[in-house]
Amino acid sequence: MLGRARTIRATQALVDAVAILHQVADRDRQALEQRRADDLKQLRAGFAEEAGDLYEDHAAETSRRRTALNDAVTTFSTPQHDGGPFDVAEYVRLGQATLDTDLPDRAASPTIPVWAPLLDHGNLVLTGSWSDTVAGLIRSMVHQTLTDSGPGQVRIRSVDPSVRSALAAFSPLADVRDDLLTPPATSEHEVEEMLQGLLADVRATVDMFQGRRSTLGQLRRETGQPIGTYQLLVVTDFPAGFSRRATEGLLNVMRAGPAVGVSTIVHVDPAFRSTPGTPAVDTLASQAETIAVTDQGVRTGWLPGWTMTPDPEPDLTTTADLAEKARGAQAPQIDFLDCQPNVDLLSDVSTHRLTATIGRAGQRPVTLTLGDEIDQRHNILVSGAVGQGKSNLLMVLIHSLAMRYPPSELEMHLLDFKEGVTLEPLGARSSPPSWLPHAVSIGLNSDRTYGASVLSHLVAEFERRATLMRGHGDNITKYRLADPSHRMPRILVVIDEFQVLFDADDDTSERALADLERLARKGRAYGIHLVLASQTLSGITSMLTKQDGIFAQFPIRLALKNSAAESRAVLDQNNTAAARLRYRGELLVNLDFGDVESNRRATVCWAQDRQLAQLRQRLCDHSGADHSRRPTTFDGAHAPSLAEAHQKLSGIRRSPDSTAARSALLGTTVDVRSEPVGFALTADNGRHLAVVGAGAPRSGSGISEADNQAVGALQAAALSLAAQHGGDGAQIVIVDLLPETTSTACNMNEFTNILGTSGVTVTRYDNKNVDDYLISLNDMIESRQPDDAPVYVVAFGLDRVRKFRHLDMARGATVTPADGVHALLRDGPPVGAHLLAWWSSLRVMNEHLGLEASGTVDGILALRVTSNDAQDLFGPFTVWKPDGPRGLLHDRVESSEPSVIVPFRPLMTAQIDTVRQMVEQL
Numbered sequence: 067m068l069g070r071a072r073t074i075r076a077t078q079a080l081v082d083a084v085a086i087l088h089q090v091a092d093r094d095r096q097a098l099e100q101r102r103a104d105d106l107k108q109l110r111a112g113f114a115e116e117a118g119d120l121y122e123d124h125a126a127e128t129s130r131r132r133t134a135l136n137d138a139v140t141t142f143s144t145p146q147h148d149g150g151p152f153d154v155a156e157y158v159r160l161g162q163a164t165l166d167t168d169l170p171d172r173a174a175s176p177t178i179p180v181w182a183p184l185l186d187h188g189n190l191v192l193t194g195s196w197s198d199t200v201a202g203l204i205r206s207m208v209h210q211t212l213t214d215s216g217p218g219q220v221r222i223r224s225v226d227p228s229v230r231s232a233l234a235a236f237s238p239l240a241d242v243r244d245d246l247l248t249p250p251a252t253s254e255h256e257v258e259e260m261l262q263g264l265l266a267d268v269r270a271t272v273d274m275f276q277g278r279r280s281t282l283g284q285l286r287r288e289t290g291q292p293i294g295t296y297q298l299l300v301v302t303d304f305p306a307g308f309s310r311r312a313t314e315g316l317l318n319v320m321r322a323g324p325a326v327g328v329s330t331i332v333h334v335d336p337a338f339r340s341t342p343g344t345p346a347v348d349t350l351a352s353q354a355e356t357i358a359v360t361d362q363g364v365r366t367g368w369l370p371g372w373t374m375t376p377d378p379e380p381d382l383t384t385t386a387d388l389a390e391k392a393r394g395a396q397a398p399q400i401d402f403l404d405c406q407p408n409v410d411l412l413s414d415v416s417t418h419r420l421t422a423t424i425g426r427a428g429q430r431p432v433t434l435t436l437g438d439e440i441d442q443r444h445n446i447l448v449s450g451a452v453g454q455g456k457s458n459l460l461m462v463l464i465h466s467l468a469m470r471y472p473p474s475e476l477e478m479h480l481l482d483f484k485e486g487v488t489l490e491p492l493g494a495r496s497s498p499p500s501w502l503p504h505a506v507s508i509g510l511n512s513d514r515t516y517g518a519s520v521l522s523h524l525v526a527e528f529e530r531r532a533t534l535m536r537g538h539g540d541n542i543t544k545y546r547l548a549d550p551s552h553r554m555p556r557i558l559v560v561i562d563e564f565q566v567l568f569d570a571d572d573d574t575s576e577r578a579l580a581d582l583e584r585l586a587r588k589g590r591a592y593g594i595h596l597v598l599a600s601q602t603l604s605g606i607t608s609m610l611t612k613q614d615g616i617f618a619q620f621p622i623r624l625a626l627k628n629s630a631a632e633s634r635a636v637l638d639q640n641n642t643a644a645a646r647l648r649y650r651g652e653l654l655v656n657l658d659f660g661d662v663e664s665n666r667r668a669t670v671c672w673a674q675d676r677q678l679a680q681l682r683q684r685l686c687d688h689s690g691a692d693h694s695r696r697p698t699t700f701d702g703a704h705a706p707s708l709a710e711a712h713q714k715l716s717g718i719r720r721s722p723d724s725t726a727a728r729s730a731l732l733g734t735t736v737d738v739r740s741e742p743v744g745f746a747l748t749a750d751n752g753r754h755l756a757v758v759g760a761g762a763p764r765s766g767s768g769i770s771e772a773d774n775q776a777v778g779a780l781q782a783a784a785l786s787l788a789a790q791h792g793g794d795g796a797q798i799v800i801v802d803l804l805p806e807t808t809s810t811a812c813n814m815n816e817f818t819n820i821l822g823t824s825g826v827t828v829t830r831y832d833n834k835n836v837d838d839y840l841i842s843l844n845d846m847i848e849s850r851q852p853d854d855a856p857v858y859v860v861a862f863g864l865d866r867v868r869k870f871r872h873l874d875m876a877r878g879a880t881v882t883p884a885d886g887v888h889a890l891l892r893d894g895p896p897v898g899a900h901l902l903a904w905w906s907s908l909r910v911m912n913e914h915l916g917l918e919a920s921g922t923v924d925g926i927l928a929l930r931v932t933s934n935d936a937q938d939l940f941g942p943f944t945v946w947k948p949d950g951p952r953g954l955l956h957d958r959v960e961s962s963e964p965s966v967i968v969p970f971r972p973l974m975t976a977q978i979d980t981v982r983q984m985v986e987q988l
């Protein structure tokens with residue numbers, strides 16, 4: 067602002083000074099001519115002395131005036147720019163002008179800096195044959211336009227039919243954003259197209275002015291928003307390449323453009339002839355200030371009588387810096403809370419609609435309405451390239467809604483498929499409570515299985531609602547109006563990077579797509595609204611359009627800056643406007659399925675993490691921070707700890723009935739409820755569990771032995787069984803054949819000690835005595851009675867038994883360890899004996915089980931096994947690519963298909979005391 071005020075004052079001063087100087091110059095010239103004549107006369111008359119004085123007087127006078135003028139323009143020669151987005155190069159400096167005089171001492175002539183009005187003010191027409199001077203002047207003007215305007219503010223377009231490539235040095239800008247420097251138009255057709263595009267831009271901005279007489283700069287300053295777009299069109303060798311239509315277009319752009327941010331520099335080469343019937347060059351010149359480059363020098367139309375010496379060309383190597391600045395350009399921030407309307411916290415009802423305020427367009431708030439019966443806009447599609455403000459936009463949308471509606475009016479399911487922490491603070495881990503009370507489930511680092519399960523949960527909810535509503539109208543509004551006591555919150559489902567759901571061509575993808583389609587088409591009636599966000603929609607559009615266009619159910623399109631291809635994907639085939647956005651946080655709001663006519667530019671308000679946390683704290687306070695309503699958080703990258711396993715045990719009470727089935731807890735479901743998953747150990751034959759596959763990746767994954775999933779699953783199983791039995795005489799036999807490093811990393815010693823405090827009898831075997839123990843199982847099973855207290859053999863690393871089928875005759879053995887294990891497998895469950903064992907290799911497990919025991923194990927938990935092994939285990943159609951902490955659990959009796967679980971982590975060193983205390987309190 068300051069810079070502009072100074073610029074205006076300085077401009078005025080300059081104009082005044084130049085006017086004075088013109089008068090002076092004219093008077094001087096007349097006087098000079100008169101005096102010259104007199105001089106000659108006098109000289110001839112021999113009065114040489116007097117003539118000398120006269121010349122001296124003139125030199126002194128002009129020097130005095132020059133000093134005064136230079137003083138007047140000093141401010142102007144150093145324009146003030148604060149580097150903000152509102153800066154615009156209103157004037158560009160061309161060089162120094164010297165007053166044409168016939169004085170013998172030209173150095174004594176006055177000189178002034180020459181500034182040309184440009185953006186927001188006018189156009190320039192530069193005539194002269196193509197030369198270094200012409201090229202230099204053009205480059206200098208473009209360079210200043212870019213340096214003196216806010217970064218990324220001005221787009222340069224060019225018409226270059228003779229391929230002069232005068233602007234080649236600015237090409238780094240095109241790498242930042244293809245619209246910052248578009249390829250030059252060279253053919254007549256391209257020139258016409260470019261001018262049509264510019265005219266459309268001009269018209270769109272004129273519309274935005276709504277009849278106000280103003281310039282774009284004034285409008286921006288008034289609104290505090292970088293609305294509209296500044297563009298500089300550079301034409302070389304006019305009229306070459308210009309058809310009559312293009313010339314008329316150019317004239318229109320020159321006439322109407324400057325006030326709305328489009329200025330033009332036209333180089334006219336007198337060597338080129340115009341197409342007959344086209345407006346003459348003079349007509350162009352009437353819309354511009356003129357500069358003439360001739361052999362006699364450079365003259366400007368606005369300083370007649372002065373000759374200009376152009377400034378040296380600027381250092382064009384700095385264009386890379388300009389490009390870098392443009393890359394980092396950011397919209398002015400609009401505070402999230404300032405942007406929100408003045409409504410009471412958590413006081414709105416969602417019977418008719420949901421309303422959120424996400425930013426501003428000029429001074430007007432940008433409000434989105436979902437679910438309204440008249441507008442029929444129910445779902446939102448969001449896109450934005452990396453780092454363009456998508457996370458912020460989603461957080462703004464979520465929190466704007468959360469402020470208005472209480473959780474009884476609005477519930478949310480939030481899913482994030484990218485590795486990120488955006489949603490994490492919304493989960494229930496925070497203290498004091500600052501989670502999002504509206505969130506039912508939050509999926510961080512979600513995987514496809516989880517995503518698909520959220521969608522099927524929502525489909526189930528939708529069906530539940532459909533049944534409820536029967537007889538009360540066919541949509542949520544009617545249902546709620548029919549009887550105000552009907553409580554039915556609307557549900558908002560936000561899925562960031564949702565395309566990940568369709569990454570593979572498999573069952574999960576198919577299921578997810580089918581559910582998503584149902585929700586998108588029918589969910590609206592039941593108050594379920596989808597917000598799907600993505601960086602890269604273009605890859606999946608074809609897939610989604612094949613399904614009869616899911617996107618046709620998403621009237622609201624929100625596009626942050628992205629490539630032209632993405633812009634087409636999120637908006638419309640003909641709509642590349644998102645590629646021309648300039649800032650992070652600048653948004654194209656389109657409420658009409660991406661139709662190009664409905665584009666509206668806005669700036670998303672900016673929500674700071676701390677501000678949102680405080681807001682959520684207030685929301686938690688207001689809604690009573692009902693702990694039973696904490697969101698369930700599923701973090702795909704993390705396995706639940708044993709301490710959490712223990713918390714989940716609170717649901718599994720000790721049963722006084724000793725014959726009741728006990729459940730060995732192994733992990734949690736990959737779904738909205740994130741529930742404990744157990745394997746029931748009943749007295750039926752086959753109730754054993756085999757864990758198979760590597761428990762941790764071999765190397766380089768960042769997952770260490772301390773996270774060994776096989777150990778974690780079996781520790782949780784043992785701990786949960788102990789919790790269910792306590793002191794009823796049950797036994798847990800730990801067979802620890804783990805390599806020492808794994809055993810130590812997973813705190814097996816501490817774990818066994820803790821288990822011992824639970825009331826069950828714990829015994830432990832290792833490599834040294836495992837053979838004898840396994841052999842003894844044969845007799846043990848034979849001697850047991852059905853009423854005996856259960857015994858659970860929990861074997862960690864059974865494939866490390868070296869002499870599994872070895873009959874040790876030397877010691878008089880009559881059975882092998884294999885016989886003992888087979889006896890347990892075959893006959894154990896009816897007499898309360900169960901095996902839970904881990905083999906890291908499927909081959910070894912098959913060898914161990916052999917024909918004798920095949921089919922005697924109902925439960926298989928596969929960890930890191932190959933796809934072939936997974937198909938051997940679960941059937942030829944199984945797709946299993948374990949990535950992260952996941953296991954595929956199949957209870958062959960209970961279900962026809964395996965399901966994905968997240969196995970618990972082994973006992974962590976940091977949790978030893980916590981888990982010990984928990985077990986002591988059982």
Ligand SMILES: Nc1ncnc2c1ncn2[C@@H]1O[C@H](COP(=O)(O)OP(=O)(O)OP(=O)(O)O)[C@@H](O)[C@H]1O
Nearest residue numbers: 399451452453454455456457458650651670671672
């Ligand atoms: N509306 C906005 N106003 C001001 N600054 C913003 C706005 N939106 C984003 N920014 C700036 O851009 C940065 C990136 O924003 P954000 O994390 O939302 O981007 P993103 O598109 O989600 O990025 P990514 O996909 O890479 O995680 C923010 O840290 C902030 O500095």
